[in-house]
Amino acid sequence: MPKHIAVITSGGDVPGLNACIRAIVHAAQHEGVAVSGVRHGYDGLMRGEIMPLNTDSVHDIMQRGGTILHSARSKRFETAEGREAAAKALKKTTIDSLIVIGGDGSLTGAGLFAAEHALSIIGIPKTIDNDVTGTDTCIGYDTAVNTAMQALDRIRDTADSHERMFVIEVMGRDSGYIAYAAGLAGAADGILIPETTTDWNSLTSVLKERHAGRRGSLLIVVAEGDESGGAQKLGDRLCREFPDEKIGVCVLGHTQRGGAPTAADRILASRFGVAAVDALIAGKTNLMAGVDGGKLVFTPLSEIRRRHLELTAERQRLLTVLL
Ligand code: ATP
Numbered sequence: 001m002p003k004h005i006a007v008i009t010s011g012g013d014v015p016g017l018n019a020c021i022r023a024i025v026h027a028a029q030h031e032g033v034a035v036s037g038v039r040h041g042y043d044g045l046m047r048g049e050i051m052p053l054n055t056d057s058v059h060d061i062m063q064r065g066g067t068i069l070h071s072a073r074s075k076r077f078e079t080a081e082g083r084e085a086a087a088k089a090l091k092k093t094t095i096d097s098l099i100v101i102g103g104d105g106s107l108t109g110a111g112l113f114a115a116e117h118a119l120s121i122i123g124i125p126k127t128i129d130n131d132v133t134g135t136d137t138c139i140g141y142d143t144a145v146n147t148a149m150q151a152l153d154r155i156r157d158t159a160d161s162h163e164r165m166f167v168i169e170v171m172g173r174d175s176g177y178i179a180y181a182a183g184l185a186g187a188a189d190g191i192l193i194p195e196t197t198t199d200w201n202s203l204t205s206v207l208k209e210r211h212a213g214r215r216g217s218l219l220i221v222v223a224e225g226d227e228s229g230g231a232q233k234l235g236d237r238l239c240r241e242f243p244d245e246k247i248g249v250c251v252l253g254h255t256q257r258g259g260a261p262t263a264a265d266r267i268l269a270s271r272f273g274v275a276a277v278d279a280l281i282a283g284k285t286n287l288m289a290g291v292d293g294g295k296l297v298f299t300p301l302s303e304i305r306r307r308h309l310e311l312t313a314e315r316q317r318l319l320t321v322l323l
Contacts, residue, residue, distance in 0.1 A: 014140025023273025111301030134299030135290025152186030159217030169231030172223035
């Protein structure tokens with residue numbers, strides 16, 4: 001039975017981190033376990049930046065984006081020496097268990113840390129890119145997709161009025177999850193993702209056909225890591241295909257990381273937070289919480305990898321019919 005749990009947010013921030021911290025604090029306090037927050041991710045852990053948390057300190061954070069604990073990346077923690085420093089800092093406290101909310105990098109680090117220093121650690125997946133194995137979805141992904149979709153809707157209004165073509169870049173250096181989902185939900189005319197190579201001739205012939213039919217606006221969604229080089233380069237290339245058109249380019253960038261989390265993300269974060277505390281109380285360790293078909297599941301941290309959007313037959317069918 002843990003006596004003192006600490007929670008860390010590590011890697012890029014996402015909407016829903018605060019909802020998860022809140023759930024962890026409530027669950028720990030409900031079970032009579034002390035709970036603290038580590039500020040500034042692994043970097044802060046090595047420096048012993050630890051603050052006590054209670055239900056009062058998390059009473060109005062459910063709806064807030066970002067993380068009250070702040071987040072960071074730390075090269076030093078990637079070394080055995082850095083993790084040794086973090087373990088030493090922990091030994092100076094009464095903390096006996098950790099909950100790490102992070103992406104595949106942070107969770108890999110958590111697995112190494114737990115194994116090297118015999119620590120009890122439960123991981124929780126968060127990333128707007130949704131590119132972590134062991135779970136259908138991660139905290140932050142749903143909000144980011146909704147933010148991108150709303151941006152597409154807004155651009156659609158102005159693009160439609162002037163019958164213009166727009167290229168919209170969404171986040172995803174290696175992952176097409178946001179582009180695929182936001183593009184589908186925003187009724188895009190083209191979706192370009194890093195996982196596939198775009199057939200340029202077929203894309204431009206579809207766009208030319210629609211353009212000639214004066215169908216109104218044309219929206220193309222591109223993930224930042226797509227082989228086209230992103231929105232600006234793609235826009236330039238399309239300008240050469242459509243010399244008479246003024247093609248708009250919009251990079252959504254960090255707007256996708258901020259804002260109030262959706263209900264789906266708040267509930268997912270709350271489920272993961274409570275499940276992580278329950279798991280520690282049940283004596284489980286070195287696992288990541290996830291969902292599989294709606295059910296809570298746990299996967300060993302050592303098995304967590306980065307994943308890519310798989311263009312299943314159903315996903316491909318939707319692209320074929322709806323784009
Ligand atoms: P996201 O990619 O969504 O921002 P992430 O957790 O994958 O989240 P990373 O930058 O990959 O983000 O990792 C965050 C931190 O986790 C790193 O700065 C480092 O301290 C630690 N970390 C990452 N990979 C490893 C690793 N292989 N071994 C040990 N620690 C790692």
